[in-house]
Every structure is written in structure tokens, then in C-alpha cells.
Amino acid sequence: MYEDFYGFKELPFNVTPDPRFLYRSASHRDALAYITYGVFQRKGFIAVTGEVGVGKTTVVGAFIDLFQPSLEVAFVFSTKFVFEQLLYLICKDFGLEVEGKNKAQMLLALNAFLIEQNGRNRNSVLIIDEAQNLSPDVLEELRMLSNLETRDRKLLQIMLVGQPELESVLNMNEMRQLRQRIPGICRISMLSREDLENYIKYRLDIVRGRNGGASFTADSFDEIYHFSGGIPRLINVLCDRILLIGYVANTRVIDGHIVREGIRDLESPYPRSADRRIRP
Ligand SMILES: Nc1ncnc2c1ncn2[C@@H]1O[C@H](COP(=O)(O)OP(=O)(O)OP(=O)(O)O)[C@@H](O)[C@H]1O
Ligand SMILES: [Mg+2]
Structure with missing residues (x-):
């Protein structure tokens, strides 16, 4: 849904076990x-x-x-x-x-x-x-x-x-x-903080198309690590969410603030679904 906005060739953070995306920690x-x-x-x-x-x-x-x-x-x-x-x-x-x-x-x-x-x-x-x-x-x-x-x-x-x-x-x-x-x-084992950063960049690289892509700030990685404990599936679920939030906010820069919003969405029993905020 947000692929065009970031210029991705496909979704970077699917939760299917796709071996093409294997990051070799x-x-x-x-x-x-x-x-x-x-x-x-x-x-x-x-x-x-x-x-x-x-x-x-x-x-x-x-x-x-x-x-x-x-x-x-x-x-x-x-x-x-x-x-x-x-x-x-x-x-x-x-x-x-x-x-x-x-x-x-x-x-x-x-x-x-x-x-x-x-x-x-x-x-x-x-x-x-x-x-x-x-x-x-x-x-x-x-x-x-x-x-x-x-x-x-x-x-x-x-x-x-x-x-x-x-x-x-x-x-x-x-x-x-x-x-x-x-x-x-x-x-x-789970990914270390350093691996987590490389893991996210690696997946973004695979789907990178002509349009600028998404860029994550250092504090965004810290927040994602804190939430996921380095578990790839949780990283994927969260990253998918925050890319959607970035798209809705019309920004390709993902910072700690956006990540925290994504975490709140995921943890809330009544998600203020970003989907509902999508521009027509
Ligand atoms: N090293 C990795 N490189 C790229 N993606 C990964 C890696 N490890 C896990 N993933 C991604 O994380 C998600 C979960 O991975 P997977 O299904 O292989 O986990 P699992 O350990 O088999 O989980 P479960 O215990 O639920 O069966 C998938 O989307 C997968 O693509
Ligand atoms: Mg499995």
C-alpha cells in the first residue's frame, strides 16, 4: 500500500519466512x-x-x-x-x-x-x-x-x-x-542492536527501487530494539507499521517519535489504526 510512496519494489517487512530476505547474522x-x-x-x-x-x-x-x-x-x-x-x-x-x-x-x-x-x-x-x-x-x-x-x-x-x-x-x-x-x-539467537540495524537496512536494500526509499534515524533503531528484543518477526511487524505511519505523515524519515507511535498502535487494545488515517 505504501510501496509507491517509498519507491519499494515490494513490501520490505513481510512476515512470511522468505529465504530471499535471509540476513546472515x-x-x-x-x-x-x-x-x-x-x-x-x-x-x-x-x-x-x-x-x-x-x-x-x-x-x-x-x-x-x-x-x-x-x-x-x-x-x-x-x-x-x-x-x-x-x-x-x-x-x-x-x-x-x-x-x-x-x-x-x-x-x-x-x-x-x-x-x-x-x-x-x-x-x-x-x-x-x-x-x-x-x-x-x-x-x-x-x-x-x-x-x-x-x-x-x-x-x-x-x-x-x-x-x-x-x-x-x-x-x-x-x-x-x-x-x-x-x-x-x-x-x-535474537539479533543484537548492531545486527538489528543491519537487518533493517538489508531488507530495505533488497526492495529499493528508484524513489528515495525510507531512512531510519539512530534513535529509531534504539526504539525498535527496545520493543522487539531483536526478534525478527517483531521487528517486521513494527517496521511495517511505522512505514505506514510515515506514509500517512508524508515523511520518508523514520525517527524515534514515529516508532513510539507505531509501538503505541501495536500495544493498544483499540489501535488508532493508521489505516483509518490514510489519505484518500
Ligand atoms: N535472518 C533473517 N533474515 C531475514 N528475515 C528473517 C530472519 N530471521 C527471521 N526473519 C523474518 O522474521 C519472520 C519470522 O521468521 P520465521 O518464521 O523463520 O521464525 P520462526 O523462528 O520459524 O518462528 P516460529 O517459532 O513462530 O515458527 C519472517 O518474516 C522472516 O522472514
Ligand atoms: Mg517457524
Whole structure:
């Protein structure tokens, strides 16, 4: 809506996990390296955690984008599944015909598929997002799944992605057999104040068109950091809001005052929606 005013080619602060926008902070870079290492060294299991909105799904998407041609990926969002339901979704996402098959038949089909992919030198990766929802029973069955292997390599790399609660589940005593198979858990951290500034500039750069763009003052970054704690999703929600306020106020300079107004809007139970103040 305000793209034309700032001359943006597209909206800079969408809340979808779009890997094109990946800003490589030290922590996001580490996570990408850890995933790459785990998958290509065929470690069998890897785990990535982080607070809500910190960028887990975005990093995983960037990994897939980078290595897509050599990977066979199944991507599953976990809810409170029993294993058989999860297995069904895994098989479906790998493109297997599973209608009417029972658990043993699905496991056989999956095994045959993984052997075939391995024969074609393709690395099969199962990504389970929101994995903090998995019960210890389901995790135990996943461990069995990761036992599918040839003499020298794991046939399936299982990537667990979830909120920090996932660490608590994996660190339970009864989970130690699984935990021992994971080469360290990678936790993505929030952006520092310095990273936050670079993150915002980076996203603005990607969408920059011919028209002047938006310029943020130093105190605006301080206010955004204070509000968001360096969590990218909160940064995006706030930045989207303040760009709208800037547009309504007919200014491309975003200062602390505008940011505070944006925060008040977001925190108010009855937002004085900037949308209502938009010029006709
Ligand atoms: N390093 C980054 N570079 C660019 N954008 C990012 C980065 N990290 C997060 N984002 C943005 O922040 C938002 C939230 O990211 P994402 O959905 O990946 O978080 P998440 O950790 O998976 O959250 P959840 O716990 O809710 O699943 C998205 O809009 C995403 O584009
Ligand atoms: Mg996510």
C-alpha cells in the first residue's frame, strides 16, 4: 500500500519466512552451517531451536533453496501426532502412494524409496518444523526411522526444528539414546542492536527501487530494539507499521517519535489504526 510512496519494489517487512530476505547474522550463519554439515555428513539427526519468530523456518528454507538439486525433502509441520499419522505425512510429502497402507507397509515403502534415492546419490531429508509438539513416544519412533542405513551411511537425515521447549524434551533422561545421536543442538539467537540495524537496512536494500526509499534515524533503531528484543518477526511487524505511519505523515524519515507511535498502535487494545488515517 505504501510501496509507491517509498519507491519499494515490494513490501520490505513481510512476515512470511522468505529465504530471499535471509540476513546472515553470526547466529543465522552458524545455523545454516550446522544444518549443511549435519545433512551432508549424514549425521542422521540434527536439531535447531530458537525463540518464536527468531528465524528458524527462514534458515531452513534458505538451506533448501541453496541445495535443492541434491536433496529429496519432506517437510512436515508437527502438531500432536501419533507416529502413524506422522509417517503418513512423511510418505505423502516424499510423493509415495500410501492410501490404505498400514504402518508396516508405509515403512517398507519408505525404506525402498530411501534406498532408491541413495542409489541415485540423492540425500533424503525429513524436516519436522514445530517439533516441540512431538511426544517422547513419537521421537522414539523417529529414532528407529533414523536407523535405516546402508553399511556406511544414514539413508534419512532427520531435522528437528522447534522452540526452546524442544531442548527440554530432548534432554529428558528417557530421550538419551536419541540425544546422543544429535551432534549438539543449534540454538538461533535474537539479533543484537548492531545486527538489528543491519537487518533493517538489508531488507530495505533488497526492495529499493528508484524513489528515495525510507531512512531510519539512530534513535529509531534504539526504539525498535527496545520493543522487539531483536526478534525478527517483531521487528517486521513494527517496521511495517511505522512505514505506514510515515506514509500517512508524508515523511520518508523514520525517527524515534514515529516508532513510539507505531509501538503505541501495536500495544493498544483499540489501535488508532493508521489505516483509518490514510489519505484518500
Ligand atoms: N535472518 C533473517 N533474515 C531475514 N528475515 C528473517 C530472519 N530471521 C527471521 N526473519 C523474518 O522474521 C519472520 C519470522 O521468521 P520465521 O518464521 O523463520 O521464525 P520462526 O523462528 O520459524 O518462528 P516460529 O517459532 O513462530 O515458527 C519472517 O518474516 C522472516 O522472514
Ligand atoms: Mg517457524
